[in-house]
Amino acid sequence: MSGTPTTDDRLQVLEAITDTTLGHFDQDKVMATLLARVREVLGVDTATVLRHDPDAQLLHAVAASGIEEEVYQDVRVPVGAGFAGRVAAERRPVILDHVDETTVVNALLWERGLRALLGVPMLAEDELIGVLHVGSVTPRDFDEADIELLRLVAGRLALALRIENSTADRAAAAALQRSLLPARLPAVSGMKFAARYVPGTEPGVGGDWYDLFALPGDRLGIVMGDVAGHGLNAAVIMGRLRSALRAYALESDDPAEVLSKLDRKVQHFEPGALATVVYGLVSASRDKFAVSLAGHLPPVFAAPGGPSAFVDVPVDPPIGVTGPPRRTVELELPPGGVLAFYTDGLVERRDHLIDVGLRRLTDVVTADQPGVVCARVMAALVGTTPAQDDIAILVARRELIEG
Incomplete structure (x- = not known):
């Protein structure tokens, strides 16, 4: 120089x-x-x-x-x-x-x-x-x-x-998440569905997802999950979990076994990753619902003419955490019965305990049409306040038997 x-x-x-x-x-x-x-x-x-x-x-x-x-x-x-x-x-x-x-x-x-x-x-x-x-x-x-x-x-x-x-x-992350969430909920005999998803304003897109898929024998799989963390990495892990769970669901009719296989896969190939997941299986006759929880908040159930309540299911460790054998509980799903699945972003707020959000949720979930339930839930728990964390909700209703 x-x-x-x-x-x-x-x-x-x-x-x-x-x-x-x-x-x-x-x-x-x-x-x-x-x-x-x-x-x-x-x-x-x-x-x-x-x-x-x-x-x-x-x-x-x-x-x-x-x-x-x-x-x-x-x-x-x-x-x-x-x-x-x-x-x-x-x-x-x-x-x-x-x-x-x-x-x-x-x-x-x-x-x-x-x-x-x-x-x-x-x-x-x-x-x-x-x-x-x-x-x-x-x-x-x-x-x-x-x-x-x-x-x-x-x-x-x-x-x-x-x-x-x-x-x-x-x-x-946003593009990946949009591509993996169902663009249109499937038409399933004997069931009706509605869903909402709102990305959080901070600190960015996360790993929340829901899934709904038909299985052999006219059974139906329902999933709600939440990967720990935010950003592209969480969305990528979410996509991998979604694909793996679908594959394991084809191999087993026991939700606990499906989640156990998913947990084994994550601990081997994604060490350090953590996710909560609820996986439910609706029978071909639509009158039975088998469900297993991996650290996830329990679904809300509402029967016609009765109060809503959280499904009585034991909560096993999240995906990515070693623990005792996972468990499945089978429930009755009467005609007109509604199940509401959701992620913690719906009920958690900085200014109040999660118990307050959970109580509000059970207050507004009723045995109505899924679209009506979704709208009521979002109005009561989100209202005019931007979502801090990702919010996902999926409502499933067994159709009433005419006559």
């Missing part, structure tokens, strides 16, 4: 770059354009952004200038390994004046002929978003001014990437 521009000159240039570029951050190749300008200002040959994946503890190359093959070849670096991994693990700038297989894990760096590297962490508050590094094919002594300049760019990029990540995750 010629050294002609002063540190203040370069800071002004980089501030202008980031201010104008990040205002249109969603446009294609904007990051690559910014990195090319960083190379010009710092007098380096390469510049790369690696995004941090906290679940996998990996850094993924997502943008590069002068060494674009890092992105084309989907370079991945474990946090703590090599040069970029060390920057991420230590969360501080790292300067490297010897580039080979003993100091970096990405072969492209030494194959490119780089002789010196400077990397800084991309931080948004205390969150590690990724790593930004630059390289030179000639020996280079990076100084404090270079570090400060790169930190400036890294900070702006980190903030923009976090916003982009959050927006993309929310959109993907």
Whole structure:
């Protein structure tokens, strides 16, 4: 680098770059354009952004200038390994004046002929978003001014990437959840249904879901579930649980056995995941309802002419928690009888105990048409207040026998 521009000159240039570029951050190749300008200002040959994946503890190359093959070849670096991994693990700038297989894990760096590297962490508050590094094919002594300049760019990029990540995750989670919830409740002989789903306003889309499906022998499966957590990860786990439960429901007519298989699958393939689920099986004659609870709130039952009450079913551990054998209870479902399934977002509020919400729920569930019950429940428990958490409710009614 010629050294002609002063540190203040370069800071002004980089501030202008980031201010104008990040205002249109969603446009294609904007990051690559910014990195090319960083190379010009710092007098380096390469510049790369690696995004941090906290679940996998990996850094993924997502943008590069002068060494674009890092992105084309989907370079991945474990946090703590090599040069970029060390920057991420230590969360501080790292300067490297010897580039080979003993100091970096990405072969492209030494194959490119780089002789010196400077990397800084991309931080948004205390969150590690990724790593930004630059390289030179000639020996280079990076100084404090270079570090400060790169930190400036890294900070702006980190903030923009976090916003982009959050927006993309929310959109993907919402799209995934919409695709997995039944677009139209099936027409089933002897039964009628209605459902409502409202995504929570904070902290984002969660893992609530309901499902309704026909099974061999004219039986009917009913599911309500809630995956712990929010965001895309919760929605993805929700989708996996939904698919697995449907598969196990084809193998067994015992809800407890279905949930036991689901729990075994989650503990083996999704360690750390947690979900509450209620699974019920309506008989072909529609007069019997077998149900098992995995940490979920019990359904509400209302018979014609009688008061509503919570179904008397033992609550077994949530999916993902080891416990005693799961249990199934079989209940009578009389003509006109109504079952209301729901998630905790319907009855939980910050300003009152859950018992208050549960009591309100039993007060408004009656043996009416499912659509009427849904409307009454939502008016009484949601009203004009935006949902804080996801809310799902599914109402099933055995049709009255005419004559």
